[in-house]
Amino acid sequence: xxxxxxxxxxxxVGCSISRELSKYNLKTxxxxxxxxxxxxxxxxxSAIVHAGHDANPLTxxxxxxxxxxxxxxxxxxxxxxxxxxxxxxxxxxxxxxxGDLNTLLEQGQTNGVPNLVIxxxxxxxxxxxxxxxxxxxxxxAPTGGIVCPYEMTIAMAENAYxxxxxxxxxxxxxxxxxxxxxxxxxxxxxxxxxxVIINAAGLFSDEINNxxxxxxxxxxxxRGEYVLFDKAAGDLVTKTIFQLPTKLGxxxxxxPTVDGNLLVGPDAVDAAxxxxxxxxxxxxxxILSNAGLSIQEPLPMNMVxxxxxxxxxxxATNDFLIGEATDAKNFINVASIDSPGLTCxxxxxxxxxxxxxxxxxxxxxxxxxxIRKGIRKFREMSNEERKEIxxxxxxxxxxxxxxxxVTEGEIIDSIRRPLGAKTLDGVKRRTRAGMGxxxxxxxxxxxxxxxxxxxxIPRYEVTKSGGDSILLTGKNKESL
Amino acid sequence: MQEYDLVxxxxxxxxxxxxxxxxxxxxxxxxxxxxxxxxGGILNQCIHxxxxxxxxxxxxxxxxxSKRFIDKVVALDIEYKLDTMVLDVNDDKQVTAVxxxxxxxxxxxxxxxxxxGCRERPRGALNIPGSRCSGIYTAGTAQKYxxxxxxxxxxxxxxxxxxxxxxIMARRMTLEGAKVKACVELMPHSSGLKRNIVQCLDDxxxxxxLSHTITNIVGQDRLExxxxxxxxxxxxxxxxxxxxxxxxxxxxxxxLLPENELSRQAxxxxxxVTGGPEVDESMQTSIPGIFTCGNVLHVHDLVDNVxxxxxxxxxxxxxxxxxxxxxxxxxxxFATAGVRYTVPQTINAENIGDGIDVRFRVGxxxxxxxxxxxxxxxxxxxxxxxxxxxxxxESVKLTxxxxxxxxxxxxxxxxxxxx
Numbered sequence: 001x002x003x004x005x006x007x008x009x010x011x012x013v014g015c016s017i018s019r020e021l022s023k024y025n026l027k028t029x030x031x032x033x034x035x036x037x038x039x040x041x042x043x044x045x046s047a048i049v050h051a052g053h054d055a056n057p058l059t060x061x062x063x064x065x066x067x068x069x070x071x072x073x074x075x076x077x078x079x080x081x082x083x084x085x086x087x088x089x090x091x092x093x094x095x096x097x098x099g100d101l102n103t104l105l106e107q108g109q110t111n112g113v114p115n116l117v118i119x120x121x122x123x124x125x126x127x128x129x130x131x132x133x134x135x136x137x138x139x140x141a142p143t144g145g146i147v148c149p150y151e152m153t154i155a156m157a158e159n160a161y162x163x164x165x166x167x168x169x170x171x172x173x174x175x176x177x178x179x180x181x182x183x184x185x186x187x188x189x190x191x192x193x194x195x196v197i198i199n200a201a202g203l204f205s206d207e208i209n210n211x212x213x214x215x216x217x218x219x220x221x222x223r224g225e226y227v228l229f230d231k232a233a234g235d236l237v238t239k240t241i242f243q244l245p246t247k248l249g250x251x252x253x254x255x256p257t258v259d260g261n262l263l264v265g266p267d268a269v270d271a272a273x274x275x276x277x278x279x280x281x282x283x284x285x286x287i288l289s290n291a292g293l294s295i296q297e298p299l300p301m302n303m304v305x306x307x308x309x310x311x312x313x314x315x316a317t318n319d320f321l322i323g324e325a326t327d328a329k330n331f332i333n334v335a336s337i338d339s340p341g342l343t344c345x346x347x348x349x350x351x352x353x354x355x356x357x358x359x360x361x362x363x364x365x366x367x368x369x370x371i372r373k374g375i376r377k378f379r380e381m382s383n384e385e386r387k388e389i390x391x392x393x394x395x396x397x398x399x400x401x402x403x404x405x406v407t408e409g410e411i412i413d414s415i416r417r418p419l420g421a422k423t424l425d426g427v428k429r430r431t432r433a434g435m436g437x438x439x440x441x442x443x444x445x446x447x448x449x450x451x452x453x454x455x456x457i458p459r460y461e462v463t464k465s466g467g468d469s470i471l472l473t474g475k476n477k478e479s480l
Numbered sequence: 481m482q483e484y485d486l487v488x489x490x491x492x493x494x495x496x497x498x499x500x501x502x503x504x505x506x507x508x509x510x511x512x513x514x515x516x517x518x519x520g521g522i523l524n525q526c527i528h529x530x531x532x533x534x535x536x537x538x539x540x541x542x543x544x545x546s547k548r549f550i551d552k553v554v555a556l557d558i559e560y561k562l563d564t565m566v567l568d569v570n571d572d573k574q575v576t577a578v579x580x581x582x583x584x585x586x587x588x589x590x591x592x593x594x595x596x597g598c599r600e601r602p603r604g605a606l607n608i609p610g611s612r613c614s615g616i617y618t619a620g621t622a623q624k625y626x627x628x629x630x631x632x633x634x635x636x637x638x639x640x641x642x643x644x645x646x647x648i649m650a651r652r653m654t655l656e657g658a659k660v661k662a663c664v665e666l667m668p669h670s671s672g673l674k675r676n677i678v679q680c681l682d683d684x685x686x687x688x689x690l691s692h693t694i695t696n697i698v699g700q701d702r703l704e705x706x707x708x709x710x711x712x713x714x715x716x717x718x719x720x721x722x723x724x725x726x727x728x729x730x731x732x733x734x735x736l737l738p739e740n741e742l743s744r745q746a747x748x749x750x751x752x753v754t755g756g757p758e759v760d761e762s763m764q765t766s767i768p769g770i771f772t773c774g775n776v777l778h779v780h781d782l783v784d785n786v787x788x789x790x791x792x793x794x795x796x797x798x799x800x801x802x803x804x805x806x807x808x809x810x811x812x813x814f815a816t817a818g819v820r821y822t823v824p825q826t827i828n829a830e831n832i833g834d835g836i837d838v839r840f841r842v843g844x845x846x847x848x849x850x851x852x853x854x855x856x857x858x859x860x861x862x863x864x865x866x867x868x869x870x871x872x873x874e875s876v877k878l879t880x881x882x883x884x885x886x887x888x889x890x891x892x893x894x895x896x897x898x899x
Contacts, residue, residue, distance in 0.1 A: 469613060472625065477657050479632075
């Protein structure tokens, strides 16, 4: 099978590139080693669409951030994923550091961030009354935003797929061979031939690069832990609250999520491995006490619903590594995408596709349809809309996840739609079933039943997240 | 909009008993709304025996106990809807619910009884560190798999927490062929019933590790093991006491939380201690005409207590509908000195008939102590108790005669005293 372009990795970057490529007449495929999109860094991060004042203007991060930010409003409308421009504040707690806010403001302006303004402590608290009295000033960025990163990735992938991109899951690259005019990619399943490779393998992009290029690099996973609070605590703050970095640390953020929860984190610890996603007591205590510095009231610890960790795909340069490998024609790295990688995913996609266009000169895909409709969310409907949809699809009348009010209709849709869910986590990320305060205690048995019926597999083959993550080990008394 | 005299939210033991009791008082227009596909609530998965010793003077399994009430509800022709989820309740006593047949149901009630039960505290609420692999279940979820579906969640099990469901599941998992390696409890005492510790752990040689906790969860896809450690008096792990236990399953029995999302929507005032509504002697919440009973009010150990409490709620809801319920401010019941809370929190003696059971829990273990009840400053009751533990709900019976004696009383205090 010969492809024009093969993207390795179905995270937010790979999926965004695939969707951008589907605007052209190219034979494109995406290889993903796990069984779903957004299975790595894209599923566990701060979910922030940064305004763009943090990065040095001379870096790729500085160049791509504000451009990426500007693309979100249209994308979220076309692709029907949740995004909100809620604005962000960088808090300063020390009068002597107020100058640093100015530096950030100027840097932001150079980067093309609009409407940045510096507020004094009183103005900050007027805007966000829970901010601590210790705050002496802040940089306010009205264009800062929040997004659901996995739903965005899913939306990108679904839209790319319906516009002709192939997705191959549970397909892990084992080796890559370069010939004069193409690459031969050996995977655990099949061998793929391709003219162009785009390495969007996230935490594993170093391994992919090092199969092809002599210019080797290393991804050093940096783990960040987060604590998520119940929706009942979601209105503690309305804006994303950053802290100005000090000698003591980079600071942690406190933010509402686009789904209405409250999120605090992250810390930054060298991970033991790329799969090391554990949380630690020290890490959690650390982010909670640091987050506490931003707000006046104590954090509502009785409303914590979960904690989690994600790994940043960092390398030593501290900047994105985007471009063709100098010693491997048509092998394009999109590596070392750590923060603000989520924000930049759309602008990275445009940049990478420009490189591909230059190489392959494809024609435009005149049939490209930019619109993807998400799962219709029962919880967001009026009672009139609910009545209508239950008449049309009776399964919308059966609530499966009671914490998040997710119906059977939505879960079935999540499984049946293009690139649909195959696991409990897949259903969870597409519908929010199991994301609420009981953390799937009630609905998991029911979702397992639906997955088993829809996928036509026995219940003990249903997994949490693919691989060996089985949920059930057999029947009662089997091992007696 | 449909109209009913009484809407009961939840068709578990609390809702069923309340329905029967309201019907006894002549209320015929009753609707029970149940989200599951059958009545009976959590009892349907509690296939062990030990239910009904007080109510029926015999030992029943959970499904047998609930069957007795389901049969009564059916015999009395009380209306119920299954697979129906309540989406909203407001303080005007309007209920919005959904199911596949009726679509959106809008109901106006004269009185409502909240009987939604409780849910289990999940791992996330405790911030237990470690990996997010599969194989970690609340004890109740595992119980549903094993007892209702006949499927095993795992083979080698560690249980965190010694709540009753965890203890019951230690025995069940063993009987069904799993190896239960330990039951780990953070506190120096169990939160479960003594009889469950004896019958579910001791009889099967399952070690109960008091003052221990889990400090790490290991496993890439499926759980591979947990690290446990002893804790000091501040419940912090003691360095050097860590011990790794290989296992593929971790069951959590770390507390039950009354499920009061709907109560909150109806602006019902909730107690910070129980997590359930604050109630008066009639099991009436802060919203007149909205009553509550069972685990949504406060978590019970024995279903028999749920039943008597729910009879009270049902009777008083009926009185309210019939216009014979006495309105008026009650006497405050104050919990202190070892008593964590009481239910009810206020008492209007006009509505208690011959007397009222005041239920409470203690916050720690007390040996050879007294439960004292003061009416204002007068010590009225001083009951010797060999042992009081947080795992066992206590109660005192306050008769109408006592209230008559202290007709000007402003405050009742219940506390634990040494002598």
